[in-house]
Amino acid sequence: xxxxxxxxxxxxxxxxxxxxxxxxxxxxxxxxxxxxxxxxxxxxxxxxxxxxxxxxxxxxxxxxxxxxxxxxxxxxxxxxxxxxxxxxxxxxxxxxxxxxxxxxxxxxxxxxxxxxxxxxxxxxxxxxxxxxxxxxxxxxxxxxxxxxxxxxxxxxxxxxxxxxxxxxxxxxxxxxxxxxxxxxxxxxxxxxxxxxxxxxxxxxxxxxxxxxxxxxxxxxxxxxxxxxxxxxxxxxxxxxxxxxxxxxxxxxxxxxxxxxxxxxxxxxxxxxxxxxxxxxxxxxxxxxxxxxxxxxxxxxxxxxxxxxxxxx
Numbered sequence: 321x322x323x324x325x326x327x328x329x330x331x332x333x334x335x336x337x338x339x340x341x342x343x344x345x346x347x348x349x350x351x352x353x354x355x356x357x358x359x360x361x362x363x364x365x366x367x368x369x370x371x372x373x374x375x376x377x378x379x380x381x382x383x384x385x386x387x388x389x390x391x392x393x394x395x396x397x398x399x400x401x402x403x404x405x406x407x408x409x410x411x412x413x414x415x416x417x418x419x420x421x422x423x424x425x426x427x428x429x430x431x432x433x434x435x436x437x438x439x440x441x442x443x444x445x446x447x448x449x450x451x452x453x454x455x456x457x458x459x460x461x462x463x464x465x466x467x468x469x470x471x472x473x474x475x476x477x478x479x480x481x482x483x484x485x486x487x488x489x490x491x492x493x494x495x496x497x498x499x500x501x502x503x504x505x506x507x508x509x510x511x512x513x514x515x516x517x518x519x520x521x522x523x524x525x526x527x528x529x530x531x532x533x534x535x536x537x538x539x540x541x542x543x544x545x546x547x548x549x550x551x552x553x554x555x556x557x558x559x560x561x562x563x564x565x566x567x568x569x570x571x572x573x574x575x576x577x578x579x580x581x582x583x584x585x586x587x588x589x590x591x592x593x594x595x596x597x598x599x600x601x602x603x604x605x606x607x608x609x610x611x612x613x614x615x616x617x618x619x620x621x622x623x624x625x626x627x628x629x630x631x632x
Contacts, residue, residue: 331513331556333487336564339365339374341400343611345524345561348400351515355487358390361414362486362506362515363560364404366467371404386411392472393486394418395517395560396500397425399467406470416472417484419495421502423475425534430468437461439532447621448595453613460610478504491515496549498542499526501534505549512555514568519545520557522565525578529618530625539626543579546572579623586623596621 333354338347351362365371379386389412392405397418405416418426428436440461441454449457478484480495484506491506496519506515518526519542528542535541554568565571589602600613600620608616 331511334558336558337365337374337378339404340368340370341366342368343400345400347561349558349560349562349564351558353487355390355485358388359384360391360393360486361389361408362393362558363395363401363517364392364408366400366403367407367469368403368467372407375404375408387413389414392416393478393484393506394422395505395515395519396503397422397429398500398518399464401517401560402426403468406468406472409472409474410470415474415476417476417478419502419504420477420479421495421534422500422504423477423502425501425531426468426471430465430471434461436531436533443530443532443621444597444617447617447624448597449617450597453597453610456610457614460614480504486515496545497535498528498538498545501531501538501541507552507554509553512553513558514549514552514554514556515558516549516560516568518560520549520568520572520575521559522557522562522571524562525575527615527619528579528622529615530621531618537625537629539579539622540629543576546576550576583623583627586620587627590627596624599624 335352337350337352339350340347348363348365350364353360389408391414392408394402394405394416408414409416437458441458444457445454478493480493482493483490484493486506489508491508494505494507496503496505499518503517503519505517505519528539530538550569550572556564556566557568558564586599589599597617600617603620604616
């Protein structure tokens with residue numbers, strides 16, 4: 321798997337590496353931005369042997385040393401974006417940048433005593449998931465620890481509203497909650513370029529999940545962020561999955577309409593006393609993998625929370 325130049329922008333200093341992930345999405349987009357003093361890597365991918373090999377092959381092809389990587393920038397904390405950051409830091413010595421909210425979740429999810437696992441399991445239990453499935457979900461949660469280790473030892477916090485040098489250009493840092501609490505997007509107003517991570521994706525709809533103890537209404541946060549981004553002129557958008565795209569404003573409005581329609585559909589399905597787990601099965605079926613079920617359950621709860629807050 322080789323590094324590809326993007327074809328939706330004139331930014332010749334930006335390249336995309338499709339880093340494989342063991343999910344139906346197949347790959348996550350890592351972006352490599354060349355600057356006068358080194359390279360910036362955005363979202364290096366999940367830590368697997370296949371992902372490491374992709375990076376090592378490309379570095380050899382490009383005759384670039386790991387020490388040429390100047391910084392590692394993360395849009396959010398999910399394993400397919402965060403997972404290789406520690407390995408890449410060990411090899412390059414580069415600092416890792418992410419949001420404070422994202423880094424807090426790293427500690428809750430993948431560092432002892434794995435506090436978030438208990439919170440999530442209790443949440444799913446309260447929304448009607450049976451013990452057999454809860455046991456399977458708990459087992460699945462632990463499989464991700466290997467895919468985010470080693471973890472970075474030096475993390476620098478990026479605050480929304482500040483600017484960050486990506487290559488030789490200053491980008492505005494924006495915290496775009498919804499898909500992940502503390503998700504960051506990076507915007508260059510003059511070039512109308514946006515690195516949007518998983519907040520806005522072409523073709524597929526970003527998952528928006530409820531995570532207890534963080535954002536108490538993640539779908540509302542997601543829609544608010546989308547409405548703000550819709551006001552920005554964006555010529556080239558670089559997403560975390562699928563291909564870079566140019567119809568950014570149109571895509572944002574599509575996502576807003578999608579959730580409006582999903583909310584109407586859920587209201588029609590809901591019956592008195594219906595559990596979140598039963599609603600999840602009505603929406604997504606009963607043949608999901610455990611990993612897919614976690615996303616489906618989180619999204620179902622996020623929509624239920626949104627409706628409850630809107631209607632009460």
